[in-house]
Amino acid sequence: WAALTSNTLKLASKRLKMAFPALLSLLLAWRFGELGSPGDLAEAVRAFVRLPAAWQDDLAETHRALARGLSVHLVPGTSFTVEGDRVFHEACLISPDGGILGSQRQVFLSREERQWELSRGEELPVFATELGMLGIIVGTDAWYPETGRVLALQGAEVVCHCGALPAGENRWRQLAGMWAQVQQNQFFCVESRLAAAIAGREFAAESLIRAPCEMTAGYTGIVAGGGLSGEPLEAHLDREARLGVIRQYPLLKLLNPAAYSPLGCRGGGNW
Numbered sequence: 081w082a083a084l085t086s087n088t089l090k091l092a093s094k095r096l097k098m099a100f101p102a103l104l105s106l107l108l109a110w111r112f113g114e115l116g117s118p119g120d121l122a123e124a125v126r127a128f129v130r131l132p133a134a135w136q137d138d139l140a141e142t143h144r145a146l147a148r149g150l151s152v153h154l155v156p157g158t159s160f161t162v163e164g165d166r167v168f169h170e171a172c173l174i175s176p177d178g179g180i181l182g183s184q185r186q187v188f189l190s191r192e193e194r195q196w197e198l199s200r201g202e203e204l205p206v207f208a209t210e211l212g213m214l215g216i217i218v219g220t221d222a223w224y225p226e227t228g229r230v231l232a233l234q235g236a237e238v239v240c241h242c243g244a245l246p247a248g249e250n251r252w253r254q255l256a257g258m259w260a261q262v263q264q265n266q267f268f269c270v271e272s273r274l275a276a277a278i279a280g281r282e283f284a285a286e287s288l289i290r291a292p293c294e295m296t297a298g299y300t301g302i303v304a305g306g307g308l309s310g311e312p313l314e315a316h317l318d319r320e321a322r323l324g325v326i327r328q329y330p331l332l333k334l335l336n337p338a339a340y341s342p343l344g345c346r347g348g349g350n351w
Contacts, residue, residue, distance in 0.1 A: 096152040097211055101274035101287070102171075102219055102244040104157025105139060110278050124279040125196050129160055129167055136161070144178035151176045153209055155240045157272075158186075158218055166199040171216050171242050173207050181207045184216035188224045204230045212237035212319070217261070219243065228261035232332060233340055236267050237319070244274035247284035254285060259301050262290045266326055268303075268317050275310030284308045289315040294325045 106128050109115050114131060118124040136159065143156035154174040161170045172183040185201025186193075204227060206215045215231035215238075222241055231239055241258045258271045269290040274283040289304040295318065296302060304315040 096150070097155075097214070097238065097240070097270065098150070098152045099155040099240040099242065099270045099272040100157035101272040102158040102169075102242040103274055103278065103283070104242075105136075105159035107274070107276050107278055108139065109135070115279075118279045121279050121281040122192075122196055125160060129162060144174055144180075147174040147176060148178040153181075153211060153214070155216060155242065155270075155272075158242045160198075161185075167197065168199055168201060169193065169219055170201070171218050171240075173209075173214060173216065173240075175209070181209065184218055186218040186221055187227060188221050190220045193220070204234075206231055206234045206236045215239045215267075217241045217258070222257035222261065225261065225264060228265045228267075230340070232265035232267055236265075237322075238268045238270070238317075241269060241271045243271060243285065244283045245285040247282040250285040254288070258288075259290060262301060263293060264331070266292050266322065266331055268322065273310075275308060287311075287313055289313055289317075291317065292322060292325045294328070295321040 106124060109128050109131065110124060114135065115124050115127040118127050139159075143154060146156075147154040153176060155171055156174065158169055158171045161168050169186040169189075170183050173181040175181050182205055184205065185203075186198070187201045187204065189198055189200055201218075204215070206213045213235040215234070215236035217227050217231070217239055219242070221227045222243060228239065239258075239261070241261075243257075245253065254271070258269050262269045269288075271288045271290060273285040273287045275285075275287075276283055286308055287306045287310070288302055290301050291303050293299040293301040303317065304313045306313045
C-alpha cells in the first residue's frame with residue numbers, strides 16, 4: 081500500500097491536488113501478475129508495453145473515477161504509452177470532474193531508458209486550473225534545468241514531479257533535482273517518489289513538498305517530508321507568501337527572455 085500513497089497539496093481555498101509517483105502503472109501491472117515473470121526491470125517494461133490497450137483504458141478510468149470521487153486534481157503517476165511505433169514515459173493531469181486536462185511526456189531520457197527504446201517528448205505545457213497554473217516534470221527531467229525554467233516562464237505556480245530513484249543514498253541527488261528547480265524558478269513542487277520493488281529493482285527516496293527557501297522554516301525549501309516509507313504527505317501552501325518572495329526577488333525578471341523565445345515562452349508570473 082505504501083507505494084500507492086500520494087502527496088497532497090491543499091491551498092487556503094481547500095481545493096486539492098494529489099500526485100502519485102513514477103512507474104505506478106508498471107507497479108500495478110507487476111503486482112497483479114499482468115507481466116508474467118520478467119527477469120529484470122527492462123523485461124517488465126517490455127511486457128507492459130505489450131499489454132492490450134483495454135488494460136490501460138481500464139486503469140485510466142479507475143484514475144478518473146478516483147479524481148471524481150475525491151473531487152481533486154490528480155496526477156496518477158506515470159505510464160508507458162504507445163503511439164504508432166513509439167513508446168513514451170508519460171503522466172497526465174485529471175480534473176475533479178474526471179476529465180483529462182493534458183499530459184506530459186518525459187523529454188530527457190537516461191541511458192537505461194534509451195536502451196528500453198523509449199522516445200522523447202517534445203513539449204512542456206502548463207495547465208490552467210482552479211489551483212493556478214500547473215506543470216508536470218517526469219522522471220529524469222528533474223535534473224535538466226531547462227524543464228523547470230520553461231514551465232516557470234509559462235507561468236507555472238505548482239509543479240508535480242513523478243519520480244522513482246533506486247534505493248540508496250539519494251539526498252544529494254534530490255537536492256540537485258527538484259529542490260534546485262524550485263529555488264531557480266520560485267514555484268511550489270509536489271515531489272512524489274516511488275517506494276516499492278518491481279522485478280527485482282528496489283526504489284526508495286523521500287517524497288517531499290517544496291517551496292522557495294525564503295518562505296520555509298530554516299530556509300530548507302521543504303514544507304513537508306515523508307521519509308522513505310511512502311507515507312502520504314499533506315501541506316497547506318501559502319500563495320501570498322510565495323508572491324511576497326517573488327516581489328522581494330523577482331528572479332525571472334533578471335533573465336534574457338529572448339533566449340527562450342524559440343521555445344514559445346512569453347514570460348511567467350515574475351515578469
